Amino acid sequence: MPSPAPSVKSVLSPIVADMQQLDQVIRASLHSEVSLINQISDYIINAGGKRLRPALVILTARALGATPQQMAQAIELAAIVEFIHTATLLHDDVVDESEMRRGRLTANAEYGNSAAVLVGDFLYSRSFQMMVKIGLMDVMDVLSEATNTIAEGEVLQLLNCKDPDVTEDRYMQVIDFKTAKLFEASCRLAGIVTGQDKEQIANLGRFGAEVGSAFQLIDDVLDYAGESTALGKNVGDDLREGKPTLPLIHAMLHAKPQIKAQIRDAIANGGTQDVSGIMASIEETNSLAYTRSKALALARSAKTRLGVLSNNQYSEALETLCDVAVNRNS
8 A cells, every 4th residue: 555645634743732732822812802803713713724834833843852841932932923824814815805715704704804804903913912921032033024024925916916027036025925934934933942043043944934935836836726625715716816826927928929918918907708728828838837846846945954953753744744835735
């Protein structure tokens, strides 16, 4: 029998107890005297999600041999990371006018845009309360920089939307700012709480950034090659929203003139009557293979950065995560 393909579940198996503790911290920290905040918070928590970013904090801290006291801090930081990520999703869905995420209604579709934005603000402010409580200046530096960079990435993506002249470099900058930055911060935080030197912390950050970028590029591939039931959204949504992701950018550069014009029109107008024709062109120009190759290169580079860690079940899980990033269908 062949070995089962690596999965997020296999990556998280060494830290099941830590992830359960994380869930307790998240629920306790989200409590508010305002009932609507509690209602939306419960809705978000129960929506599921991989929780990869907080898991990275915990796995990396464990791989670095964290003490019980350091692990308690790492789990608090993991909760903060999850709050920042969830706040960005809430705001993202409002900006994108999204109605589905993870196979069910988004918070803005269920409760309205105003409530979603304001609860996102609550998550940001609660995360900063928790940072101050931890009291480590390096932690606050990493997280405040990450939050600011993510916001810049959101604005860059807004500028790119419906712009058919977006280049690969411009798009990769959005990934660096909007997605990779919080993965990077997650790994840096683990290095800080376990007392690593600056060189090691920077190396861990580069690992996180490369894994995060690989995940996003495969998300871009799956938007054109995945299945709606697995993704929890409609295939081709990026195209319909006028988002020029890497497969579309590559296809536009290499497509036949007529299709190139159709792609430009689809991006500029946020939708098209010929989604199937454009998706066929993405296949014909090997744009999905090209995007996968970029993701694979990032995952391979990330693996090389783990050589400085001790060989244990946690470092092995981090290595497996690199494989999961590029070998998945959801």
